[in-house]
Amino acid sequence: LSDIATKGLDALNSLTSANPLQALKQSEPLKQLDKFTQSNPLDSLNSLTQLNPLNSLNSLLSQGGSRTLYGVITQFSQLSVSNDEARYQVVLSSQLAKLALSHNCAIFQNQSVISVVEEVLRGHGYTGIDYRLALKEQYPEREFITQWQESDLEFIQRLLADVGVYFRFETHGEHNCDVMVISDYEQGYQQVADIVYKQPSGTLDNGVESVWDMTLHSQMVEASVTVQDYNYRDAQANLLGEVNSQQKDNTTYGTDYRYDEHYKGLNSNGNSNNGIDSDTNNNNDDADDENSGDIDTDDSNGNNNDNSSDISTNSGNTSNGVESGEWYASIRHERAISRQILIRGKSNQANLAPGQHIRIKGSAIAGIDEGIMILTVQGQGNRSDAYELSFTAIPYQPLKPYRPEPIPFPTIDGTLPARVTSPDNDTYGYIDTQGRYRVKFNFDLKKWRNGEESLWLRL
Template identity: 90%
Template sequence: MKYIEDNMDKGLTNLVNQLGNGLSRGLKNGLVNGAGHNRYTLNMDGLPAEISILQVEGNEQLNQPWHYTITFTSSNKHLLVESFLNQNARLSFNSTNSNHLSDIANKGLDALNSLTSANPLQALKQSEPLKQLDKFTQSNPLDSLNSLTQFNPLNPLNSLLSQGGSRTLYGVITQFSQLSVSNDEARYQVVLSSQLAKLALSHNCAIFQNQSVISVVEEVLRGHGYTGIDYRLALKEQYPEREFITQWQESDLEFIQRLLADVGVYFRFETHGEHNCDVMVISDYEQGYQQVADIVYKQPSGTLDNGVESVWDITLHSQMVESSVQVQDYNYRDAQANLLGEVNSQQKDNTTYGTDYRYDEHYKGLNSNGNGSNANNNDINNYNSNNDDDIDSDTNNHDDDDDENSGGIDTDDSQGSNGNSDGSDNNSDNTNGSNSNNNSSDINSNQANTGNGVESGEWYARIRHERAISRQILIRGKSNQANLAPGQHIRIKGSAIAGIDEGIMILTVQGQGNRSDAYELNFTAIPYQPLKPYRPEPIPFPTIDGTLPARVTSPDNDTYGYIDTQGRYRVKFNFDLKEWRNGEESLWLRLAKPYAGSTYGFHFPLIDGTEVAVAFTNGNPDRPYIAHAMHDSQHPDHVTTINKHRNVIRTPANNKLRMDDKRGQEHIKLATEYGKTQLNIGHLVDQNKTQRGEGFELRTDEWGAIAANKGLYLTSQTEPKAQGKQLDMQAAITQLENALSIAKALQNAATASEAHGADTDSQEQLKTTLTQLAQSGILAYAQEGIALTSPENIQLSTSNSVSVTSENQTDINALKNITVSSGESIGLFAHKSGMKVYANQGDVEVQAQNANLNMAAKQDIKIDSVDGELTVTANEELTLMCGGSYIKISSAGIELGTADNVYIKSNAMQKMGPAQRNIQRELPSICNGVQQDEANKHAIIVER
């Protein structure tokens, strides 16, 4: 408890000091300004001359920078432009009500005295603007102490002072004019604007990735020098990261206005009580309004009103608005999802009618449950991958270069720069958008989480309908309260207008005052209704007509296309001046193709450095896709004037399809560098376009194969102009039929001669198979002949029969040997002209190695040995027979027999002793047993 008491004492002491300093400064300013003759004061550092304000015209509007046009006079007739333009200045509305000012001083002093009393909090409660300090009486003293230390005592003090008509605006001079010059003085005019107005002079095209809307707004503000005291966040919702946000040809002011309006966030301005500067307040609900004192409804009475501030001439205008908002969108990541939703935020309101159908609000899912899409914004991968390839955040960087960091959050939820309570920034290439909200005065335990459906379809429908409802009733009025400003919640006492008992919220203020007349303003407002929150009007996004140039990127200058599992690319936009890591310059972009379907389509992968033209869905700069690729000076076109008749598809590895349309030289080339494999059709040319052939050529340095499961027909016979049918093979079949008829005729003759007959059944079967390729076969036909030639071997092999048939002559030639072998028998049959076997060199041998050798001739048989001997040998017996006479020679002797005479004609006949001559002759043979066994098995070949 001692620790708590010590901290309470320190907190109260601090509070008293701040109250004293602020009250003293406020009273001093009020008294000094009130003592003068002018209601308005314009102060600038280094103002070169005394000035006197003639007139002030103010224009303030919610979600817009404020502007005050100030006309003044000066004895200096030569004020310089550079002394005013872009110079910080402050405009003060001076209170002229000394009685009221004294009353303020008394209230302030009472508050200071109460802080030193036994129960300071009780006294503080007496002042309505100080009721925030009542938190200190809560049950938990530590929580109360925290609330007390976070409470800014100057805010209620400023509220007290503002009740007397005193107000100071801090801004910058944006316009300077010299209106006239007289003998005594010159008349000038300047426009004092909010610092935010300077953002209208900065036009940019930029890309933001993986940041929330709030984070992007903060980054833009910080880029213009804004710090944590120049703006603060008063947000209820926690806004999710967006993959891709584009600023396109719009000022920084227009850009942040559009982003905030899109998500229903408004902004207003207030004066910082401690730092004396203009503060931009960004909020999305009623707690972001500025709470000010009540004001009475009273018609002014000229000089007799004693400076009493009031409102008058209040009017109310109402109109019917839409009863519901219907939204629809399309998310290609979940193409079948139903993203149609409808919301009526005021279902019991019978003053509404109709539906506002809004297409393309650009949301991924319909609600927080992920209905209609993926709740976590993950891509639906049709290729069985669970990776989210659209959100690529590799690092989380904190921006801690400013002690103040971003403005504090004073309402329900903490709001980091990217929607995270820790203020992290998932854009690794940008460290200017994060904030940790050090000035937060109340971080509620029931803060929103990432699953609250913010920026879902139904959420958009709800805030769009809230916008319509909030504009249903519009209130207009007049007032002389100079500190009336947009974004304020005020209560009007004594108003006869129904429905504004809870007060009104100011939308716009236009005021005017001069030296003689008090400042008077016109305002517009809407009823204050927490259940019908104010939402700004959405601002249309800038549309991008046509395409923008970009280049495909990859992390390491990849040789091949750098694409994700859905075939998408990342690109670097030419307009984007930011530095990103290679391959992270954009979200994943789809490539538009002339043909696409489920795992089929038309896709040539784009490689690093390829120029592409990027188009945008509905012109929305946040929804890019690659429309097509382009050639440029670094990537010249492969079809130019020198080959204008060629149509070419060529890949980086020189795989190509070339179609040449030059009349009379038409050709197609399909080629790959591997093995120089090519199919050339038509007019064949070389690389110099010199003709090297006609027709077609299929070639490769590697292996080749031609396969046709149902059959293959090779022919040199075609119909002119490709008029014939594919399997028009009548000429080839006729040849097969002729061959078959020849074979049958010769078979009959051979059979009649008891020679071996041809296997005409196999030939019949082959003709049937090849006719129209009824079965799988190969048929080759050429009208002028077919030649098979090789410097090496050629083999014809079949498991059945081989038939060689010619209508004229069949020649078999060999420079060395011809071998004809048969597993069973060989039949040679010459039907007409005989048979000749000649050997010019070497012997002619005829053997029947295991059977008889039979020779027969119908006429003569002539055996001649021209230069040698004729030897006839028989191992057992030799018999010569002719006309019934015979000579029989055997081991038993020689026997001569005849039915007639034996004539011996010789010079002499000599009888000698017995003699014999034996000649041993052996033929090659196979073992009889093995031979018989193999014969029983019907074997064709018997190994020796």
């Protein structure tokens, strides 16, 4: 059994992929799934098909270091057969890739975004070993979150990106598995050793790990973000806000106006805000939220699990400004600023991965004295060429965390059938003091207490 070639992709907030065709190639985007594809000549098909679905890919490098990638085999192909050998292709993906095969429509109630993500992960067998929270903020409960015709993977990616939370992967050496790290600030990056800037001599690097061919690309981005929303409980409330997190930067211009970020208060998340009633939390709980694609279900079995954040408890009962109007404007502008400067380079450091904070010694690029944060990695090598990585990164800036690109909410075309509900033994549909009803949506498969199947809705 020998490897002809391998390719891959790894990125922050994505899954890692590797794909062996003609060359050893691995790439990792920050925020995506991990996938590693291998092309192998084998003596027999059975020698590979009998492998356990949970596998690791080790000893990829001919030089000193090695890296172990853990995951699940998601694809297997026979590429060619001859008298001398049979050649196959295998795709090794992160365990998270399996969530892309589960598509759901669901409702979640009275849970924070982090709580919903944990519920989905635990529903797929994830334990406290398989994922880790490294969060700075405490995220408030939302009264209603909807998953609408999305895979579970798409759903949690959308929820996390909406509140500026990214995820990356690291290896758990003791338990031999990959770990999903969920974080919202710069301390969630993985700190690694410094690396020297040095061009290899010809095709030889003499086993010295280095970085070379670094380039910098900068662009103008929006100078500010303006947000606006509407809360029917206080129709006269001013929910218009604007944030410019880089007021002294003369390379920014223009305004990104974003309407309907689904917040109740401009300076608070809605638990208390100048007369706005606090019967719900941060997101608008009107029927309009059905179209936002954000609905959450109650998790009576696992709302409080043992995998708490490194910084906060994320209890959901918080009165800070997280998920307020100005908070949304701030993280949206942080996203714009993180796109302002992009660094590209090459390296033979096999363990380079998205989410790592690295200092470069001897680089001529200005403005990266604090180091860089790796966004994507794509590596390749074969029997004739040395292993080489191409990476993209952004300058590391304390107090300016990376924010993923928000993912559009799915839209619901037309109307959704639902039935007005009430508690047991009520003859008529129950309404609250504002004349609102609760309903049971036909698409919702969860079991709720009678009269608690939804948030309060205006009909």
